[in-house]
Amino acid sequence: MQILTLFLVALVALEHIGIAGLEMFAKPDVQANAFDMPVNFVKTKEAQTALSNQGIYNGMLGLLILMMILFFTGSTLKMILILMMIYIIVVAVYGAVTATKKILYIQGLPALIALIFVAIFYH
Structure with a gap:
């Protein structure tokens, strides 16, 4: 079950x-659809800058999680993964309240499932 748990976290x-790829490199039409924003807004320079900034955070968070899986083991990794999944859940709840509810399901739910697996099955 530990391998399945690490797979879910990955x-x-x-x-x-x-x-991050969507936020940084996708065309404005795709971004508008993905993030429930008006396409005219997404095409603005300010929105593109904000999306790119947000994208680098998401990308680095993803890379950080993968690096943690590679460099840590045991109880240290378990604690790191629990904290990171809680972080993602909190951010998803905030995003659901302030932006679009689908963030809760797209980002929060997978992190919640991974958190449950880490808490129960990772030793």
Whole structure:
């Protein structure tokens, strides 16, 4: 079950890297659809700058999670992963309240499932 747990956590990390790709490199039409924003707003320089800034945070978070899996083990890794999944859940709740509810399901739910697996099955 530990391998499945780490696989789920890695999927959460890869999801954040993918979101970063959308935020930083996708066309405005795709970004507007993905993030429930008006396309005219997304095409503005200010929105593109904000999305890119947000994208680098998501990408680095995904990379950080993957690096933690590679460099730590045991109780240290368990604590790091618990804290990181809680962080993602809190951010997803905030995003659901302030931006769009689908953030809760797209980012928060996978992190919650991974958190449960880490808490129960990772030793």
